[in-house]
Amino acid sequence: MKLLAAVAAVALSLVAGQVGAQERADLLIRNATVVDVEQARLVPGQAVVTRGDRILAVGPDADLTKRWTADRTVDAGGRYLIPGLWDMHVHFGGGPELIDENKALLPLYVAHGITTVRDASGDLPYDVLAWRGEIARGALFGPTLLSSGPKIEGVKPVWKGTLETGSEADVDQAVARLKSLDVDFVKITDSTLKPELFLYAVKQARAAGLRTSGHIPMALTVRQAMDAGISSIEHLDYAYKAGAKDEAAVAADFAAGRIDRTEARRRLDEGFDAATAMAAYGDMAARGVFVTPTLNGGRIIAFLDQDSHENDPYLAYIGPKLRKTYDWRVQRAAQADAAAIALRHARFEREAAVLPMLQAAGVTIMAGTDAGFLNSFNYPGIGLHDELALFVDKGLTPAQALSSATRAGPAWFGKLDRYGAVEAGKAADLVLLDRNPLEDIGATRAIHAVVLRGALQDRAALDALLAQARAKVAAWNAEARK
Structure with missing residues (x-):
């Protein structure tokens, strides 16, 4: 009996020890105010536990700190934690x-709280796909990179780095090529691509299980693109034209060569009708077609007469050869007379005014900047915060704008099970803000720390990333002056 009692006592002591033992994590964020973006609410007094690239637990600070200890602990001090x-x-x-x-731009995204980017294709598609793999393996520092690879275009297009297609057989080969590259989606543009091949490319990409994104040719209606299965419309002007009462007639006249692009746009502006637009946008929402407005890029070009951006402090982060690519848009804008300048101002405002209409119709709006080469003064990193500020200025609430940059992207990729919320099981991609973004979207700029795939980048580390970027550009500038 004494032996049994002794064994029982040891067993009880072992159980008690196990109950009292703390589990070990990589990172413990204490005293955070979690921003529930989906419900647009704040949850104060929370702790967040991560291991590797996943969130293990989220809950009241007093409860979780009893259960968990970590290699690194951060006291958020009540600050605001967003995805x-x-x-x-x-x-x-x-x-x-x-x-x-281009590669030097990657840390700029992280320094501004951007943990994932969707590359919508340029003329370095294979290099970008290589970076995607290097980032995933931990061999290159940068945000998670999702890429279309080379875009599908027509024969001898304006844009370089494309898969040129002049027939259905060409499109089939292009889709097979993209599938073999394991691209994350397909980008289709309309420089020289025949309208019927645009629709065919959308259908074939979707049949291959790939999401499609693109510029809708003027010779097609938005409805035709949606019927083919397009997943997202890039740039607000393409979505805007769905609100014109005679969009189909304009498309037919343009396709037949009876009108040019300038006249087509004039007729679309003249025929825009709010009721028509809301019906079209309701259809867009029902079909699950998302829209990436890229408002900031349009604003910059429209108002270059008022702000040349020549003295922007952010130019210190952009290499001299990339800055040189800005020239062509700047020179084109400079050729405009007073009437053309007034027209582009008015057109920007007209198109921006449909943003809250899309939101009211239930269309998912995705925050995207169009930042990169060619797109003058539209800066990687800070540009997303400028985009969100414009969203609010043009009629969205801060909560809606925040959702466009935290939940819309994961939703489009079918990844809301892993991204878009500060919850157990989700990716450990987080941004700690000094201020409440549900009150003021400008708070997304007030970054205290970033967690990228579980690795904490505190303010000192983020400042170091920025300093390194400035130093690289300064060295390139000095070399260019020799």
Whole structure:
């Protein structure tokens, strides 16, 4: 009996020890105010536990700190914790000579809280796909990179780095090629691509299990693109034209060569009708077609007469060869007379005004910048915060704008099970803010720390990333002056 009692006592002591033992994690964030983006609410007094690239637990600070200890603990001091930001429309390019300057942009995204970017194709598609793999393996520092690889285009297109297609057989080969590259989605543009091949490419990509994104040719209606199965419409002007009462007639006249692009746009502006637009956008929402407005890029070009951006402090982060690619848009804008300038101002405002209409109709709006080469003064990193500020300025609430940059991207990729919330089981991609973004979207700029795939980048580390970027550009500038 005494032996049994002794064994029982030892067993009880072991159980008690196990109950009282703390589990070990990599990172413990204490005293955080978690921003529930989906419900647009704040949950104060929370702790977040991560191991590797996953969140293990989220809950009241007093409860979790009893259960968990970590290699690194951060006291958030009541600051606001949001999911990592996503920029759903970026570009890398400018030719082989610009590879290093493009690669140097990757840390800028992280320094501004952007943990995932969607590369919408440039003329360095194979380099970008290689970076995607290097980042995933931990061999290259940068945000998670999701890429279309080379875009599908027509024969001898304006845009370089494309898969040229002039027949259905060409499109089939292009889709097979993209499938073999394991691209994350397909980008289709309309420089020289025949309208019927645009629709065929959308259908074939979807049949191959790939999401499709693109510019809708003027010779097609938005409905035709949606019927073919397009997944997202890039740039607000393409979605805007669905609101014109005579969109189909304009498309037919343009396809037949009876009108040019300028006249087509004039007729679309003249025929825009709010009721028509809301019906079209309701259909868009029902079909699950998302829209990436890229408002900031349009604003910059429209108002270059008022702000040349020549003295932007952020130019210190952009290499000299990349800056040179800005010239062509700047020179085109400079050729406009007073009437043309007034027209582009008015057109930007007209198109921006449909943003809250899309939101009201239930269309999912994705935050994307169009930042990268060619797109003058539209800066990787800070550009996303400018985009969100414009969203609010044009009628979205801060909560809606925040959702466009944290939940819309994961939703489009079918990854809301892993991203878009500060919850157990989700990716450990987080941004700790000094201020409440549900009150003021400008708070997304007030970054205290970033967690990228579980690795903490505190303010000192983020400042070091920025300093390193400035130093690289300064060295390139000095070399260019020799």
